[in-house]
Amino acid sequence: MANPILKIDHLSFKYEDQMVLKDVDITIEKGEFTGLIGPNGSGKTTLVKLILGLEKIQSGQIHLFGTPIQKFKQWQKIGFVSQKANTFNRGFPATVYETVAMGLTGKLGYFRFLRRKDKKKVFDSLAKVGMEAFASHNIGDLSGGQQQRAFIARALVSNPEFLILDEPTVGVDTDNVGRFYEMLKELNQHQGITLLLISHDIGSITTHVTDLLCLNKTVHYHGNPNDYQKMSDEERSQFYGHSMNTVTHNH
Secondary structure (H helix, E strand, O other): OOOOOEEEEEEEEEEOOEEEEEEEEEEEOOOOEEEEEOOOOOOHHHHHHHHOOOOOOOEEEEEEOOEEHHHOOOHHHEEEEOOOOOOOOOOOOOEHHHHHHHHHHHHHOOOOOOOHHHHHHHHHHHHHOOOHHHOOOEHHHOOHHHHHHHHHHHHHOOOOOEEEEEOOOOOOOHHHHHHHHHHHHHHHHOOOOEEEEEOOOHHHHOOOOOEEEEEEOEEEEEEOHHHHHHOOHHHHHHHHOOOOOOOOOOO
């Protein structure tokens, strides 16, 4: 059996005396579309930082593509899209094409001209998210949803096998959220990219992902989203530490 994309064993982490993650075990196999949910302060951001190597492991293990993270070097296999749409400087003087091409600077350096094959990578990435027609537009002139598509294209330009998205629908208007999820489904099912999506929108995420992961310092649920939806609000509230109601969206 092939190594999983991500395997986390007994991971714990704290800031000074505050325990943020405790004995976390997670396995994400190739081809999965995993949704990560949890209340504010549940450790989701810290978990992502640890997966990306931005924080050092204190206790436990993380393996990426079968390699301990301490020895992992193939970071081009992993793409990351943060919450950009609601914080991006709309005055930034760059076209969509230039923004996506920035995703190649790790390989080419900042002052290298793009070769023909590199330009093709940029347009191929834009095509994957349906943004090729906006290549010459200024990134600041786009809607929130269009900007997020452009940022995903930038993450895709290095051909990652594993894509992590942090609240990607922030700044995307309600009418376009469904289409946004369909675009992610296309990347997962037809482009073969394994996805980890962090979201607070439980109602939407459970209808689109293949696996659901509920984190609140430790893993409270990891499995089929349909089974999670069948739980009572009281059962789910135990994970969150407060009462909650799940709103199901029909896009």
